Amino acid sequence: MDEQLNLIDTHCHVHFDNYDNDIETVLADSAVAGVNRLICVGCSLKDSQRAADFAKNRAGVWATAGAHPHDGADYLSDPMSADKLKKLLANPKVVAIGEIGLDYYRDITPKLDQEKTLRSQIEIGLDTSLPFVFHVREAWDDFWRIFDSYKGIHGVIHSYSAPPNRLTEVLGRGLYASLNGLMTYTKDESWLEAAKKVPADKLILETDAPFLTPVPFRGRRCEPKHLVETCKFLADLRNEEPAVLASLSTTNAVRLFGLSEESLA
Numbered sequence: 001m002d003e004q005l006n007l008i009d010t011h012c013h014v015h016f017d018n019y020d021n022d023i024e025t026v027l028a029d030s031a032v033a034g035v036n037r038l039i040c041v042g043c044s045l046k047d048s049q050r051a052a053d054f055a056k057n058r059a060g061v062w063a064t065a066g067a068h069p070h071d072g073a074d075y076l077s078d079p080m081s082a083d084k085l086k087k088l089l090a091n092p093k094v095v096a097i098g099e100i101g102l103d104y105y106r107d108i109t110p111k112l113d114q115e116k117t118l119r120s121q122i123e124i125g126l127d128t129s130l131p132f133v134f135h136v137r138e139a140w141d142d143f144w145r146i147f148d149s150y151k152g153i154h155g156v157i158h159s160y161s162a163p164p165n166r167l168t169e170v171l172g173r174g175l176y177a178s179l180n181g182l183m184t185y186t187k188d189e190s191w192l193e194a195a196k197k198v199p200a201d202k203l204i205l206e207t208d209a210p211f212l213t214p215v216p217f218r219g220r221r222c223e224p225k226h227l228v229e230t231c232k233f234l235a236d237l238r239n240e241e242p243a244v245l246a247s248l249s250t251t252n253a254v255r256l257f258g259l260s261e262e263s264l265a
C-alpha cells in the first residue's frame with residue numbers, strides 16, 4: 001500500500017456550485033487521500049463571502065477574499081467594494097487576499113481597470129498582515145511594475161506556469177510558487193524546467209479545482225483528492241520522494257498562510 005501523504009490544497013474552489021450535489025463526499029474523499037486541509041479561494045467579493053461562509057463551520061477549511069482580474073469591472077463599479085473587502089479580510093477564517101492579479105490572456109477586463117482593481121486590493125491588503133494570492137497570466141511585465149511600486153507584499157504566485165527566468169523574478173521578490181495539475185499535461189518544457197527549480201522552501205501545491213484536472217483524470221471535474229497525483233508527478237520530475245515533497249509543501253503552506261493543525265474530519 002502507498003504511504004499516506006499529508007497535503008494541503010492551497011488553492012481550490014470547492015465552494016463553487018459545481019460541488020453542490022456531493023460536497024460532503026468530495027471532502028471525505030479528500031481526507032481519505034491525505035489532502036487534509038483546504039483553502040477555498042474567492043474570485044469576486046460575492047464569491048469570497050461564499051468561500052468564507054463555506055469555511056465557517058468546517059475544520060480544516062479556510063478561505064481567501066479578493067476580486068479576480070476578470071471581475072474588475074464589478075469591483076470598480078461598486079462603491080462599497082473596499083469596505084466589503086476589508087470586512088472579509090477581518091473574518092478569522094480568511095487567511096489571504098486573493099486571487100488578485102492581471103490576466104491579459106482572456107482579457108475580459110480592460111487592462112487599465114485590471115490595474116486599478118489590483119492596486120486597490122494591494123493597498124487594502126497591505127493594511128493587514130495577510131499574504132497575497134496572485135493570478136498572473138501573460139501580464140508579467142505590468143505585474144512587476146505594479147508590484148514593485150509597493151513595499152512589504154508577501155505571498156504566492158498561484159498556478160505558476162512560466163519559464164525559469166520568470167521564476168527568478170518571483171523568487172527575487174521573496175514570493176512562493178504554487179504548482180498544480182497543469183504540470184502533468186503541459187507540452188511546455190520550459191514550465192517543467194522551472195518546476196524542477198523551485199527551491200524546497202518556496203514551493204506549495206494546489207489543485208485549482210474544479211479546473212486543471214491532472215493526468216490521469218483529464219476530462220473529469222478536478223477535486224482536492226487529485227492533489228496526490230500532482231504531488232507524485234512533481235516528485236518524479238524533481239527526483240524527490242512524494243512524501244518529502246508533500247512534507248515540504250505542507251510546511252511552506254502552513255508558514256505562508258498561518259494555518260492551524262486542525263484538519264478535515
Ligand SMILES: [Zn+2]
Nearest residue numbers: 011041099208
Ligand atoms: Zn483559482
